[in-house]
Amino acid sequence: MIYMKYDFDSIINRKNTNCLKWDLFDTELPMWVADMDFKVAPEISDEIIKKADESLYGYAVIPDEWYDAYADWWKDYGLEMDKDYLKFANGVMPAIATIIRKLTDENDKILIQTPVYHVFFHVIEDNNREVVENQLMYRNGKYEIDFEDLEEKLAEADVTLMMLCNPHNPIGKIWSRTELKKIADLCAKYDVTIISDEIHCDLTDPDKKYIPFAGISNHDSITTISPTKSFNIAGLNTAAVYIVGDKLKEDVFNALDVEWVSRANIFAINAAIAAYNNGRPWLDELRQYLYDNKKFAADFIKKEIPEIKLTDADATYLLWLDCSDLDISSEEFIKFLNEKTGVLLSAGVDFGKNSDEFLRLNIACPRQLLEKGLKAIKKGVAIYKQI
Numbered sequence: 001m002i003y004m005k006y007d008f009d010s011i012i013n014r015k016n017t018n019c020l021k022w023d024l025f026d027t028e029l030p031m032w033v034a035d036m037d038f039k040v041a042p043e044i045s046d047e048i049i050k051k052a053d054e055s056l057y058g059y060a061v062i063p064d065e066w067y068d069a070y071a072d073w074w075k076d077y078g079l080e081m082d083k084d085y086l087k088f089a090n091g092v093m094p095a096i097a098t099i100i101r102k103l104t105d106e107n108d109k110i111l112i113q114t115p116v117y118h119v120f121f122h123v124i125e126d127n128n129r130e131v132v133e134n135q136l137m138y139r140n141g142k143y144e145i146d147f148e149d150l151e152e153k154l155a156e157a158d159v160t161l162m163m164l165c166n167p168h169n170p171i172g173k174i175w176s177r178t179e180l181k182k183i184a185d186l187c188a189k190y191d192v193t194i195i196s197d198e199i200h201c202d203l204t205d206p207d208k209k210y211i212p213f214a215g216i217s218n219h220d221s222i223t224t225i226s227p228t229k230s231f232n233i234a235g236l237n238t239a240a241v242y243i244v245g246d247k248l249k250e251d252v253f254n255a256l257d258v259e260w261v262s263r264a265n266i267f268a269i270n271a272a273i274a275a276y277n278n279g280r281p282w283l284d285e286l287r288q289y290l291y292d293n294k295k296f297a298a299d300f301i302k303k304e305i306p307e308i309k310l311t312d313a314d315a316t317y318l319l320w321l322d323c324s325d326l327d328i329s330s331e332e333f334i335k336f337l338n339e340k341t342g343v344l345l346s347a348g349v350d351f352g353k354n355s356d357e358f359l360r361l362n363i364a365c366p367r368q369l370l371e372k373g374l375k376a377i378k379k380g381v382a383i384y385k386q387i
Contacts (some may be wrong), residue, residue: 007280008038008289009366028342034169034318035052036232036364041282047274048267058275060266069276070225070240077283079212079241085249087262088269089239092199092224094261096163099222099241102255103193104129104160111153111162113145114352115195115320117169118211125277126162132159135354136171142312143171147182154190162187167203167210170351170360171320174210180278184217184292193248194221199239202230202283202316205291207378220245227275230283232364238268272337290317293363293370300374307381317364321345324357325382333384334359340383341376 014022014037021035028300039045067083074081089095104110106128113132124131134150138145153159164183175183187194197212204210214223226239241256243249256262297319298310309322322341323333330347338344348358361377363370 004285004289005039006015006041006285007366008286009290010039011366011369012037013040025338025344027338027344029369029373030344031362031365032346032360033173034229034343034362034364035234035314036317037366037369038232038286038364040232041275041279043278043282044233044271044274047270047278051266051270057266060264060269062264063273064267065273065277069273070242073276074212074225077209077212077215079214079215081214085243087241087243087253087256088264089224089241089256089261090237090264090268091261092197092226092228092239093119093123095224095239095241095256096195096197097127098261099195099252099257100124100127100129100161100261101259107158108161109159111150111159111192112167113150113168114162115170115348115355115358116165116351118161118350120165120197132156133350133352133354138311138354141309143168143173145179145183147186150183151186151190154186154192159190162192162194164194164213165194166198166213167200167315169316170318170346170348170358171199171311172316172318174204174208174315177211177216179211180211180216183215184213184219184221188219194219196221196223198223199226199229200316201225203287203290203317204341205294206284210315214242214244218244220248220273222248226337227272227279229273231271231275233271233275234266236271237265238272240272290364293317293365293367294319296367297361297363297370297374300371300378304374305378305381307385308377317362319363320348321359321361322357323348323359326381328384330356330359336384337380341380343373343376343380345377345384 021030021033071081109130109132110124111132201210221244223242228234307325311320330349334347346360348355
């Protein structure tokens, strides 16, 4: 058994703490939104407390230490960042929304690969742009890119932007160097700019590493990165945008400034620096714990809920459950499970029209809660089969 310095087993009562995950819906056990039920690394919380104790909360500037922390962290992934092309953002999705408005016109088409993070749909459609889906191919529990379809879609004259998810949410796939190179080459061929959302990049299985898209091609690209998923600090609104391309940098940086997305609060700055400078030991233990949770869930589902199949995944703490054998829509099924057992998952249909037979399960919680959730799903499936 691997010794753990940090505590991931203690159950924390998050009810009535203004917590989106636990307080938004009437449910006993929320396992839907990508938010972990673990306390933040003490290396981060200590730094925030230290800053708070100064009792000085004025306007902030981004120090050199912030740029250095990001650049040093991504060296581990083989990416030598030019810090002049790195900029603070107060969230990945606010930054992407701003970039969409800057780089595209209303009614332009933006390509995404489905099933994909549901907010991709919202940020495109809420800005009066049109979604174009390159549907991933699902075979024998694995997803692959349909490159023939991708090229056909990119060739459309009014597709000017592609949003990549790397690693991919909700399927938990790390895209290979070969796959990323093919995407980069096609986007260069058809002059399509890429936004690569890499917020889940650190949350890979212990023996796996993701590949930054920015290191693949010199073609114009935008990468959004953040410590928020890796270190469970989403409420601090801290992220960064990294650009490949001089003119693109000028346009995007200007847009982020104009829309005030590049303004930071003092805790967001210090939390990111602390995470990347001092959080590696905590993150390594977290990744091992999540991997063990994944194995526990996979074994339980295989033995106890054979009606549900797991898709292959090597990243994120989100499991993508194939419920096609149950012959019920994902929206109906999550409602049924919550009403009958008190467990709440995410409906697959929210991630694309090709995933209505899937559910997304968040396993970033103490193992005792995970076991409780899995038993609830087992109970729900048994009740449903009796109807």
